[in-house]
Amino acid sequence: MNVAPPLNPVAPLFEVRGLSKRYLGLTAVDDLSYRVEAGGIVGLIGPNGSGKSTSIDCVTGFQRPDAGDWLLDGQSLARLAPHRIAQAGLVRTFQNVRAYNEMSLLDNLRIAGQEQDGIGWLRALTGGERLKRAQERADERAAGLLGLIGLADYAQAPAAALSYGQRKLLAIAATMMTRPKLVILDEPVAGVNPTMIRHIEQAIRRLNAEGVALIIIEHNVEFVMNLCSRVLVLESGRKIAEGAPSLVRSDPLVLAAYLGKSRGGRQAAAHG
Amino acid sequence: MSGRIVSLSGAAALLLAAFLLAMPTLSGNEYLLALGVSFAMFSVLSSGLNLVYGYAGLLSFAQVGFFGIGAYTTALLVLERGWSHWSAAVAGGILAAAAGFAIGYASLRLSRHAFAIVSLCFALLCMIVARDWVSLTRGSMGIPGLPTPVLQLPGGWQWRVAQPKDFYYLMLGFAIVAQAIFYLVMQSRLGRAMRAIKLNEPLAQSQGINPLAYKLLAIVLSAVLAGMVGGLFVFYLTIVDPSVFDFYYTETMLIMVIIGGPGSFWGVLGSTAVLAALPDLLRFTTDLRMVLYGAILIAVMLVFPGGIGGWLQRRRLARWRRPRGSEALAPDPGGTGSGGAGPGHQ
Numbered sequence: 171m172n173v174a175p176p177l178n179p180v181a182p183l184f185e186v187r188g189l190s191k192r193y194l195g196l197t198a199v200d201d202l203s204y205r206v207e208a209g210g211i212v213g214l215i216g217p218n219g220s221g222k223s224t225s226i227d228c229v230t231g232f233q234r235p236d237a238g239d240w241l242l243d244g245q246s247l248a249r250l251a252p253h254r255i256a257q258a259g260l261v262r263t264f265q266n267v268r269a270y271n272e273m274s275l276l277d278n279l280r281i282a283g284q285e286q287d288g289i290g291w292l293r294a295l296t297g298g299e300r301l302k303r304a305q306e307r308a309d310e311r312a313a314g315l316l317g318l319i320g321l322a323d324y325a326q327a328p329a330a331a332l333s334y335g336q337r338k339l340l341a342i343a344a345t346m347m348t349r350p351k352l353v354i355l356d357e358p359v360a361g362v363n364p365t366m367i368r369h370i371e372q373a374i375r376r377l378n379a380e381g382v383a384l385i386i387i388e389h390n391v392e393f394v395m396n397l398c399s400r401v402l403v404l405e406s407g408r409k410i411a412e413g414a415p416s417l418v419r420s421d422p423l424v425l426a427a428y429l430g431k432s433r434g435g436r437q438a439a440a441h442g
Numbered sequence: 443m444s445g446r447i448v449s450l451s452g453a454a455a456l457l458l459a460a461f462l463l464a465m466p467t468l469s470g471n472e473y474l475l476a477l478g479v480s481f482a483m484f485s486v487l488s489s490g491l492n493l494v495y496g497y498a499g500l501l502s503f504a505q506v507g508f509f510g511i512g513a514y515t516t517a518l519l520v521l522e523r524g525w526s527h528w529s530a531a532v533a534g535g536i537l538a539a540a541a542g543f544a545i546g547y548a549s550l551r552l553s554r555h556a557f558a559i560v561s562l563c564f565a566l567l568c569m570i571v572a573r574d575w576v577s578l579t580r581g582s583m584g585i586p587g588l589p590t591p592v593l594q595l596p597g598g599w600q601w602r603v604a605q606p607k608d609f610y611y612l613m614l615g616f617a618i619v620a621q622a623i624f625y626l627v628m629q630s631r632l633g634r635a636m637r638a639i640k641l642n643e644p645l646a647q648s649q650g651i652n653p654l655a656y657k658l659l660a661i662v663l664s665a666v667l668a669g670m671v672g673g674l675f676v677f678y679l680t681i682v683d684p685s686v687f688d689f690y691y692t693e694t695m696l697i698m699v700i701i702g703g704p705g706s707f708w709g710v711l712g713s714t715a716v717l718a719a720l721p722d723l724l725r726f727t728t729d730l731r732m733v734l735y736g737a738i739l740i741a742v743m744l745v746f747p748g749g750i751g752g753w754l755q756r757r758r759l760a761r762w763r764r765p766r767g768s769e770a771l772a773p774d775p776g777g778t779g780s781g782g783a784g785p786g787h788q
Contacts, residue, residue, distance in 0.1 A: 230648065252647035261648060268645040270638055272755060281638045284631050285650035291659070294631050324762075331762040348649055 181244060183208040183383050184260070184352050189238030191224055191407075198224040199235065200407035206352060211374075211384045213398035213415070215391065217427055221407035222387045223265060226354050230262045231255045242351060257285060259351035263341045263358065265387075271330035275321060278329050278340060279312035280305075283347035308347070315343040319373055335366035342373045346380070353377060354385045359393055371397060395419065403427065451708060462614055466607045473722075475610045479678060481718040482610075482617035486671040487691065488698040488714045489624045489707070490664030496704030496751075497633055498660035499640025500554055503692050504545060504561035505668050507568040508538035510686040512669025513676040514572060517585055527591040531673035538669025539662045546661040550654055557657075569687035584683020591677045609678045616674055620667045621711070627663065628707050636660055637705065701742050703751020713750065 182205035191199040199221040206212050214222050227233040229240050231252035239248045247255050270278050287304045294301060316322045319339040324331070329340060338358055345353045358374065359367045367390070374397060378384055388394050394401060395415040403411040403418055405427040411418050418424055466475060487505055494502045512534035519530035541564070549560035572579045579585070591603045591612075603612050627633050638646040639653045647653060676682040694717070702713030720738070724731045746753045 232644065232647075251652070252644075253650050253652045256648050256650040261650075264644065264648070268642050270641045270645070272641060272759075273637070277634065280631070281634055281646070281651070282649045284635065285652075289631075291632060295626055327762040328759050330759055344649065 182206060183210075184240070184242050184385075186225075186229060186240040187238060189225060189228055189235050189240065191221075191228055191233065191235045197407050199228065202238070202404070202407070202409055204402055204409065204412065206383050206385060209378070209381060209383055210400065211378055211386065211398045213394035213401040214385055214387045214404065215389070215394055215401060216404035216410075219406075220404040220427075222404055223356060224407075225404070226262060226356055226385075226387065229255075230260060230354065253285070256348060259349070260354070261345045261348045261350040261352070262354040263338075263345060263356055265356040265360070267334065267337045267341055269329040269332075269337050269340055269344075272328055274326050274328055275316060275332075275340060276309070276312055276325040279315060279344055279347050280308055282344035283308045283311065283349070286347075286349045311347060315346055318376060319343050320369065333366075335362040335370070338362060339366075339370060339373055342370065342377065346377055346382075350382055352383045352385065354387070356387045357389065358386065359388060359390050367393060391419075459618060463611075466610055472606050475606045477719055477722060478610050479606075479613045479675075481715055482613035483671055483675045484695060484698065484718050485617050485711060485714045486620045486667050488695045488702070488710050489621060490668050491695050491699050492702070492704060492707070492710045493624055493628065493633075493636070494660045494664050495699055496706065496710070497628060497636035497640060498657045499636075499643075500550075500561075500657060500660070501558040502561045502661070502664075503558070504542065504564050504661075505664065505695060506687055506689070506691040507561075507565040508542060508665040508668040509672035509675075509691060510568055510572065510684075511538045511541055512672035513682050513686045514579060515669070516673030517588055517676055517682040518578070520589065520591075521585065527593055527677070531670050534673035535666040535670035538665040538672075542661040542665030543658060546658045547654075550657055565687060565689075565692065569684050572684040572687060579684075582684055584681050584685075586681040586683075588677050588680045588682065591674075603677070612674060613671075613678070616671060620671065623663070623667065625707055632656070632659065640705075697739060699749075701739070701746070701749055703746075703749025703753070703755075706749065706751020706754070709749055709751030709754070 184206040185203075186205070187203050189199055189202040190197070202221070202225055204212070214225075216222055224233065228235040228238070229247070231247070231250055231254070234249075239246055241247065242258055242260050245258060247258055247260060250258070270281065273281075287308065289301055289304050313322065313325065316325055319336075319342070321332075321336065321340070329337060332340060342353075342355065342358065345355075355374070359370050362370065371393065374384065374386070386394060386398060398415060400413065401411075401415050401418045402409055403421070403424045405423075410423045410427060411421045413421075462478065465478060487509060490508075491502060491505050494500050494505075512531070515534035515537050516527070516530040519525040519533055520527055523530075525533070545560050545564050546557065549557040573582050575581075593601045593603060593612075595601055601608070603609055635646070635651050636656050636659075638649075638651060639656055643653055672686065676686060698714045698717050699710050701717065702710030704710075721731065721735055724734050748756065
């Protein structure tokens with residue numbers, strides 16, 4: 171499980187090669203390469219401003235990198251629009267949780283799944299047996315997911331009525347509707363209380379149990395160490411360490427990045 | 443619960459349609475018929491704008507351009523090329539749709555704001571072209587004396603749309619078809635995807651929804667129907683001139699959508715009915731007519747900032763936020779820890 175990836179002969183599910191993103195003088199992501207195996211859970215950690223979110227924005231199509239390629243199941247996703255990347259099976263959540271606040275939870279989940287069921291525009295308007303079956307399947311799946319995240323009674327409630335943590339759960343459930351191969355969670359438990367963190371962890375494990383690989387960006391180190399089989403550490407856009415959680419935790423470079431060097435070094439990159 | 447509401451509004455719609463269809467026989471009052479024609483015409487424009495603005499989230503000033511393009515195209519094809527009125531109106535709709543696709547495709551790659559500005563320029567440009575391309579449009583004098591439309595019906599029947607009553611039925615019939623199309627799209631998963639894009643575009647993208655495609659669908663659909671209704675309406679006026687591009691239309695349909703509540707099919711239809719009649723209902727006081735009209739608009743905006751539809755939506759949300767028994771809605775065991783419920787936290 172914790173073997174160093176470059177020697178792995180099996181083609182990985184997801185592979186990033188030489189990703190770079192610069193803003194004027196600032197290099198946000200610097201020649202970043204990594205792999206995610208099928209069914210794996212990879213943690214992406216690093217101090218604030220280390221390029222975690224930028225690298226995620228790049229591979230999901232929300233920002234255009236200056237260099238690099240990335241492949242999902244052998245198919246290059248570089249230069250594709252965000253919705254194409256999502257349709258290919260790479261789905262993300264957002265750091266500041268996003269939901270369709272005015273819509274019901276059920277509709278939130280229906281929307282998440284509707285572009286993946288092969289129903290075209292014309293059929294969506296003319297109806298028919300296939301549309302009906304697809305909708306029934308989606309509603310069944312949505313009901314199951316709402317049960318899983320403990321919100322079955324609120325299927326008709328608007329998402330705005332949920333708490334912050336509950337909306338994070340809803341976001342994870344929504345990714346499950348999209349039939350993903352790889353889900354990237356951007357800070358799934360930031361600002362969430364410990365009880366809710368356990369619920370979110372359960373939902374993530376459930377997602378993983380369905381065969382979905384995950385990349386988790388998170389500042390809560392304990393949460394990452396708990397869930398992830400492998401951890402990448404970024405600093406200043408570069409990967410400074412990679413490996414099993416226990417190894418990474420004691421890596422001197424990582425400690426320096428988080429806590430600052432004892433002398434002559436940079437100031438610690440403080441974070442919350 | 444929601445099923446009962448749907449069947450209720452369905453029954454109300456049928457009743458309304460029956461009333462509107464029977465109105466000429468109940469009262470031959472031509473003034474009422476003229477109001478009916480105006481309502482039918484504006485309902486197609488405002489529902490189209492509702493689809494583009496209330497669903498796809500695009501503030502658009504282009505509707506009047508589509509309306510006028512359809513009007514000119516239909517008039518010119520009938521007069522100069524001898525086309526039948528039906529096919530000329532369809533051609534007007536198609537040309538309007540092509541224009542909508544072009545401005546949408548070009549500007550939506552930038553942003554929603556770019557689209558709003560381009561749509562405004564487009565509408566102004568349409569008026570300038572109609573005024574200054576004299577060899578085609580006959581300039582600001584317009585093209586008067588449009589002939590009575592003669593519509594070929596199935597089975598070899600002909601319908602001479604000559605009387606106000608005939609026009610009333612023509613416009614009403616078209617409006618009903620157009621509203622049915624808008625309703626179908628808004629209620630379908632297509633309308634749902636458009637609302638998703640309006641509410642949270644990055645989230646929609648991250649779920650595989652192509653915002654550009656849905657926005658263009660909304661624009662093109664509203665343009666086809668606006669163009670066609672323009673092609674029918676100018677034959678009622680019997681003249682087409684650059685005033686079909688007048689800002690009056692834009693402003694009126696915007697008010698209708700905003701008062702009715704963007705994203706609410708019935709809200710916008712209702713406000714269209716009221717606002718189509720309101721200026722005339724206020725005629726008892728000619729001097730104060732527009733002052734009262736303005737005052738009513740301001741009052742409605744103050745009381746219903748989200749329109750009638752938005753007000754209903756807020757009531758629905760409030761119901762879910764209300765504590766149930768001793769327990770609040772959120773089953774979240776410890777609240778959210780660092781913050782309370784509600785949007786915008788963090």
